[in-house]
Amino acid sequence: MAQTAYKGTWVKISDTILKVGERAPNIPAETAKVPLVMHLNGFLLTDEAQLGDRATIETLSSRIVTGDLIEINPHYTHSFGRFIPELGEIGPHLRKALEKEVEK
Amino acid sequence: MTAYQSVMARKNEIMKKAVGIDYDRFELEGCAFDYERMMREVGYSLDEIKGIQQRTRVGRTPLIELRNINRLIKQISPAGKGGRLFLKDEAANPSGSFKDRRASVSVYQAAKLGYKGVIAATSGNYGAAVASQAAKYGLKCIIVQETFDSRFVGQPEIVEKARACEAFGAEVVQLSVGPELFYYFLVLLEETNYFNASLYTPFGIAGIETLGSEIGEQMKDLTGEFPDYVVVTHAGGGNLTGTARGLKRVGAERTKFIAASVDLRALHMASDVDFNRKSFTTGHTGFGIPFATFPDRSDVPRNAARPLRYMDDYLMITQGEVFYTTEMLAQLEGLQRGPAGNTSLCAAVALAREVPEGTTLVVQETEYTGAGKCPTAQLTFAKSNGIEVRHGRREDSVPGKNILIPRNPEELGYERVDMDALRASYIKQVIKQYQKTRFSETEIAFLQEDCRIDRQTLEHLTEKV
Ligand SMILES: Cc1ncc(COP(=O)(O)O)c(C=O)c1O
Numbered sequence: 001m002a003q004t005a006y007k008g009t010w011v012k013i014s015d016t017i018l019k020v021g022e023r024a025p026n027i028p029a030e031t032a033k034v035p036l037v038m039h040l041n042g043f044l045l046t047d048e049a050q051l052g053d054r055a056t057i058e059t060l061s062s063r064i065v066t067g068d069l070i071e072i073n074p075h076y077t078h079s080f081g082r083f084i085p086e087l088g089e090i091g092p093h094l095r096k097a098l099e100k101e102v103e104k
Numbered sequence: 105m106t107a108y109q110s111v112m113a114r115k116n117e118i119m120k121k122a123v124g125i126d127y128d129r130f131e132l133e134g135c136a137f138d139y140e141r142m143m144r145e146v147g148y149s150l151d152e153i154k155g156i157q158q159r160t161r162v163g164r165t166p167l168i169e170l171r172n173i174n175r176l177i178k179q180i181s182p183a184g185k186g187g188r189l190f191l192k193d194e195a196a197n198p199s200g201s202f203k204d205r206r207a208s209v210s211v212y213q214a215a216k217l218g219y220k221g222v223i224a225a226t227s228g229n230y231g232a233a234v235a236s237q238a239a240k241y242g243l244k245c246i247i248v249q250e251t252f253d254s255r256f257v258g259q260p261e262i263v264e265k266a267r268a269c270e271a272f273g274a275e276v277v278q279l280s281v282g283p284e285l286f287y288y289f290l291v292l293l294e295e296t297n298y299f300n301a302s303l304y305t306p307f308g309i310a311g312i313e314t315l316g317s318e319i320g321e322q323m324k325d326l327t328g329e330f331p332d333y334v335v336v337t338h339a340g341g342g343n344l345t346g347t348a349r350g351l352k353r354v355g356a357e358r359t360k361f362i363a364a365s366v367d368l369r370a371l372h373m374a375s376d377v378d379f380n381r382k383s384f385t386t387g388h389t390g391f392g393i394p395f396a397t398f399p400d401r402s403d404v405p406r407n408a409a410r411p412l413r414y415m416d417d418y419l420m421i422t423q424g425e426v427f428y429t430t431e432m433l434a435q436l437e438g439l440q441r442g443p444a445g446n447t448s449l450c451a452a453v454a455l456a457r458e459v460p461e462g463t464t465l466v467v468q469e470t471e472y473t474g475a476g477k478c479p480t481a482q483l484t485f486a487k488s489n490g491i492e493v494r495h496g497r498r499e500d501s502v503p504g505k506n507i508l509i510p511r512n513p514e515e516l517g518y519e520r521v522d523m524d525a526l527r528a529s530y531i532k533q534v535i536k537q538y539q540k541t542r543f544s545e546t547e548i549a550f551l552q553e554d555c556r557i558d559r560q561t562l563e564h565l566t567e568k569v
Contacts, residue, residue, distance in 0.1 A: 017279065017284070017287075017288050018108060018282075018284055018287070022106055022107075022108055023108075023282065023284060024108065024282070024283055024284050024287070027282060027283060027284075027374050028372055028374055028375045028376070028377075030375055030376045030377045031281055031282050031374055031375060031376040034254035034280070034376055035280075036279060036280055036282050036284050036288075037254075037256075037279070037280045038277060038278065038279050038280075038288070039251070039252075039256075039278040040275075040276075040277055040278065041270070041275075041276070042275075059246075059275040060245075060270065060273055060274060060275040061221060061244040061245060061246050061274070061275040061296070062244065063246075063275065063295075063296070076263060076264075076266075076267045076475075078258075078260045078263045078264055078267070078475050078476035078481065079260075079475050079476070079481060080475055080478060080480050080481050081260075081478075081480035081481035081482070081483065081484030081485065082480065082484045083480065084479065084480050084483045084484070084493065086493065086494065086495055086509040087427060087428075087431055087479050087480065087483065087509065090428055090431035090432065090435065090509075091431055091434070091435030093512065094176065094431075094432055094435060094436055094513065095435060095436070097176060097179060097513075098172060098175055098176060098179075098436065101175060101179060
């Protein structure tokens with residue numbers, strides 16, 4: 001994967017919004033002990049930045065925001081998942097139930 | 105004062121500028137405010153909304169009878185029982201859910217008032233709806249979503265929403281788990297001066313009324329009558345409130361409104377650990393119960409979604425049952441739709457087996473489906489988070505530990521939420537918020553309306569809490 005991004009590249013930055021200790025009162029302990037972190041995509045404004053560098057971007061709503069460069073040309077990887085046997089049998093089973101009714 | 109505290113302290117001021125509504129005008133006394141006046145003066149008439157929605161191709165979705173599922177219901181119902189299900193196919197809206205109805209009026213309002221952009225805090229379908237509408241009106245759009253836990257593992261359904269928002273040209277601010285999302289939302293409102301396209305303004309709720317009125321009219325056309333039941337996937341309460349108001353507007357006085365949520369009561373909504381232990385990001389009790397018992401917890405001073413005013417019954421089902429029903433809809437009716445939207449279908453199938461033959465039940469919406477937002481994706485994700493997925497019955501279901509898939513349709517059921525217990529916790533919240541137990545006549549009248557109970561029941565419940 002490319003380590004350097006140049007001005008105009010679509011990138012993802014990360015920034016800490018609230019540090020541990022600055023978080024709201026009355027949140028569960030497991031949430032209080034980690035910072036509130038933001039990820040944001042945009043076009044790189046900095047001339048050149050390496051992964052991990054501070055970098056400034058222009059977002060899709062034209063805001064200028066600075067954070068740590070964490071991804072270059074970020075893309076989506078969510079999928080349809082794997083085959084789930086318990087689901088796979090539902091369709092055939094229900095269709096059989098209706099076929100039987102037609103035979104009767 | 106920390107940055108967090110000082111921003112939170114300016115909350116009301118920021119919100120007033122960001123929604124263009126002076127809510128103080130509708131306050132009556134103590135806990136009471138004039139709900140109908142707010143809806144009348146701030147919202148739009150049904151015809152105005154229809155006009156707004158037609159221009160952006162929102163609404164007027166098909167309503168169809170689920171003939172094959174109805175045959176199945178007959179098979180598994182006792183003699184003389186077995187209702188007829190009808191489905192309102194809201195996935196046919198531009199961004200794939202009924203949320204377009206809400207967004208259409210909010211974004212129209214933002215454009216009319218001259219705002220340069222809109223912001224919404226949502227991890228769900230509403231983000232895509234606002235983004236789509238903003239594209240049509242040429243407004244800038246920011247969607248703030250709670251996306252991932254502290255390992256930066258994102259909920260697949262929410263990640264899919266981010267993709268959809270970006271596809272419509274919106275900026276997506278993705279945050280880790282925590283209620284301080286609201287703090288950052290306020291920061292962004294102050295920075296941009298954009299319109300808060302809140303889910304809970306009178307605009308948003310008025311936008312849903314057309315869903316109710318269309319159901320009324322379409323059922324009249326198909327069956328000659330208004331439906332006996334409308335089953336509604338319930339979370340923040342706008343869906344139920346708007347739909348019920350719309351049906352009442354066209355004269356459906358006897359229709360009963362049944363809320364349905366996935367039971368996730370065991371999981372904490374602000375927990376970094378529980379976040380990825382759930383397979384549903386909406387239509388569950390984590391929103392459904394708190395928003396019914398304390399609607400004004402929302403991002404506006406007075407929430408226009410007030411579900412207890414319209415809810416006749418509230419049924420909870422399991423995650424596994426909804427996945428089962430999602431397969432049923434695809435394989436028997438040829439309609440592949442998203443699981444969260446099928447929450448109401450799932451409850452409706454179980455309910456249909458108990459009602460007299462010929463009873464009509466409208467499943468009030470569907471949502472789009474796709475990568476990240478379909479049973480196989482969500483169950484694969486569940487397994488990767490240590491959730492056990494297997495066959496099993498609803499009684500053994502433990503949210504956050506297992507997801508149990510029924511073996512056959514007879515195993516679909518529900519657990520009823522005690523409506524009086526819900527009302528009692530509403531009253532408890534009012535007592536806590538307003539620090540009093542004695543209420544004026546105006547307040548009593550308001551509480552009766554907001555809980556839909558008579559005076560005697562109100563007194564009885566107040567005494568109990
Ligand atoms: C598809 C779908 N159905 C139902 C709901 C619940 O609506 P509400 O939050 O208004 O109760 C939502 C949103 O949360 C949704 O996206």
